Amino acid sequence: MSTADTNVVKLADLPKPQDFRLSETEREDILHEISQYPEARAASIEALKIAQRRLGWVPDAAIAEVATLLGVSTAELDGVATFYNLIYRQPVGRHVITICDSVACYLTGYEATRDALIETLGIQPGQTTADGRFTLLPICCLGACDHGPVLMIGEDTHLDVTPDTVPAMLEAYE
Incomplete structure (x- = not known):
């Protein structure tokens, strides 16, 4: 194993919080973003950014909660999250x-x-x-x-x- 290999964290090996829940403040911030648009889905990226702030990435459980607030399917919101390259769907560094x-x-x-x-x-x-x-x-x-x-x-x-x-x-x- 090279020295470089010892410096690497395998992202797949990190725990993924299955029980992630939006805080009341995060929920309020997302609802505020939704209020800024004629359609709730238009706030998708901003809502995902809010969910990402705490962990630095967006776990599946956060996708589900945010999708519910936006009134879209989890598949639709996951499509936005995986398309937009500054939303991270797996753990990243600080x-x-x-x-x-x-x-x-x-x-x-x-x-x-x-x-x-x-x-x-x-x-x-x-x-x-x-x-x-x-x-x-x-x-x-x-x-x-x-x-x-x-x-x-x-x-x-x-x-x-x-x-x-x-x-x-x-x-x-x-």
Whole structure:
């Protein structure tokens, strides 16, 4: 087993809370979002974000509860959750790193930046560090094509990232 393998948390091995229940505050926040739209289903993404805040991902039990509030089927809401790439359907690290792998970023140094992340974190894309600190995920576009390579750590966007800036950038995230 390589050193990198010892740094990896297998997401499938983490417990999945089958008894997840929305808190009263989460329920109120979702109902508030629903009130902002002419149709409840239009609040699907915002409702999923609210459900995701607590655990950092959306378990099946949360899908069922949110679907009931929205008046949609669990299959329909799961379709939204799995389509929207910032809703996570399995456990992720405390900080999710999304690195743009679009053509624009590819042409401006994506591969070297990705490799620096892999080396620094000791994981491959789609994996989480053993300490649960970071998950590394590719994403098709972050909308800052004139500043590639681009990545996000949580909600923070980092522009013009180079392999040399990766270690210091990651240190800022405990």
